Amino acid sequence: MTDIQTIRSTLANLRSDGETRLGGVADLETLAEVERSILGKRSALAGLGAALKDLAGSERAEAGQALQQTRQALSDFARQVRDELDRRDAERRLVEERLDLSEIACGSRRPPLAASSRSAGHLHLVTQTRDELEETFISMGFDVVEGPEVETDWYNFEALNMPPDHPARGMWDTLYLRLGSPETVLLRTHTSPVQVRLMSKGDLPIYSVMPGRCYRRDTPDARHLPVFHQIEGLVVDEGITFGDMAGVIEVFTEAFFGEGMHSRLRPSFFPFTEPSAEFEVTCPICAGAGCRTCSGSGWIELGGCGMVDPNVFTATGIDPERYSGFAFGFGIDRLAQVRTSLADMRALLDNDVRFLSQF
Numbered sequence: 592m593t594d595i596q597t598i599r600s601t602l603a604n605l606r607s608d609g610e611t612r613l614g615g616v617a618d619l620e621t622l623a624e625v626e627r628s629i630l631g632k633r634s635a636l637a638g639l640g641a642a643l644k645d646l647a648g649s650e651r652a653e654a655g656q657a658l659q660q661t662r663q664a665l666s667d668f669a670r671q672v673r674d675e676l677d678r679r680d681a682e683r684r685l686v687e688e689r690l691d692l693s694e695i696a697c698g699s700r701r702p703p704l705a706a707s708s709r710s711a712g713h714l715h716l717v718t719q720t721r722d723e724l725e726e727t728f729i730s731m732g733f734d735v736v737e738g739p740e741v742e743t744d745w746y747n748f749e750a751l752n753m754p755p756d757h758p759a760r761g762m763w764d765t766l767y768l769r770l771g772s773p774e775t776v777l778l779r780t781h782t783s784p785v786q787v788r789l790m791s792k793g794d795l796p797i798y799s800v801m802p803g804r805c806y807r808r809d810t811p812d813a814r815h816l817p818v819f820h821q822i823e824g825l826v827v828d829e830g831i832t833f834g835d836m837a838g839v840i841e842v843f844t845e846a847f848f849g850e851g852m853h854s855r856l857r858p859s860f861f862p863f864t865e866p867s868a869e870f871e872v873t874c875p876i877c878a879g880a881g882c883r884t885c886s887g888s889g890w891i892e893l894g895g896c897g898m899v900d901p902n903v904f905t906a907t908g909i910d911p912e913r914y915s916g917f918a919f920g921f922g923i924d925r926l927a928q929v930r931t932s933l934a935d936m937r938a939l940l941d942n943d944v945r946f947l948s949q950f
């Protein structure tokens with residue numbers, strides 16, 4: 592004999608038992624089985640429904656409603672479990688089916704993508720050196736000026752105290768462009784024409800450095816490139832002396848190469864400076880002790896310098912009686928070569944990542 596109280600407590604047990612079983616299911620297949628056994632035709636719940644017919648009319652309706660509520664609650668619970676299992680399954684497939692590109696690279700016999708290959712690229716060694724030079728000169732009070740790479744004969748030679756047919760022009764093997772009259776437009780052979788442009792503007796005093804690309808009809812070899820970089824320095828003011836120039840070069844040497852590094856001047860010749868000198872710095876490889884790079888001398892030649900020739904002042908409209916100044920210029924690629932003990936300068940142009948990534 593069944594009564595409403597018994598039915599109520601049986602339904603409560605079935606619900607709590609059903610929820611415990613459903614909650615413990617770990618996969619969709621098991622869920623379907625458990626769901627069938629709790630809510631299916633042969634379940635205890637279905638058996639209880641059959642027993643309701645023994646109840647009196649009013650109690651039967653009440654028990655039927657309670658049974659329906661229990662069925663609904665269990666079936667809602669089963670749906671929540673299914674949703675959760677579906678979500679976990681999708682997540683697992685996402686991980687398992689994700690394309691592993693490093694394996695594809697290995698499979699196709701390309702080198703595996705190492706962690707470092709994901710790092711960002713960086714500036715070329717020559718650009719890094721140029722940036723460092725600019726920063727050093729800026730910290731010394733210089734400003735940075737640029738000029739054109741295509742120049743006229745006047746800026747590259749004539750205003751620099753080299754009239755046509757001057758023998759000193761032979762110091763620079765020049766690449767001319769087919770523009771205008773023959774041999775009047777060229778690819779600048781040095782950064783010195785930027786000096787001329789600056790002085791011609793007449794904005795005095797001048798404390799500037801001028802970095803940039805230069806071109807020469809030089810055959811590429813271990814120490815020469817047909818396209819390379821120079822940085823030029825120019826100071827024009829009242830009362831500037833040779834001593835100021837030597838001092839600035841010394842301060843630069845220590846600031847750029849580090850403490851204990853020095854500079855020295857040796858007599859030389861440039862048509863646009865008088866007197867002229869070559870400047871050398873302590874060999875950055877052996878710190879002056881003597882090594883293969885400096886041929887055992889402890890010194891490395893960096894570039895040329897000198898007091899601005901009065902003829903250059905006159906050509907650019909500056910009064911040589913009132914102003915004096917000095918200029919210097921050296922190769923950025925050559926400097927990068929010396930600092931990194933690079934045997935062959937051509938490596939700077941090969942674009943071999945194995946070489947470039949070392950700096």
Ligand code: FA5
Nearest residue numbers: 781783809815816819894895896918919920921922925
């Ligand atoms: C000049 O070009 C002068 N304009 C420098 C100067 C400026 C002197 C101001 C006085 C006052 P030079 O031809 O020596 O000088 O070149 C200077 C430096 O440029 C060299 O020492 C070298 O470091 C670099 N250089 C020259 N030719 C090449 C080349 N083909 N490849 C790489 N570097 C080069």
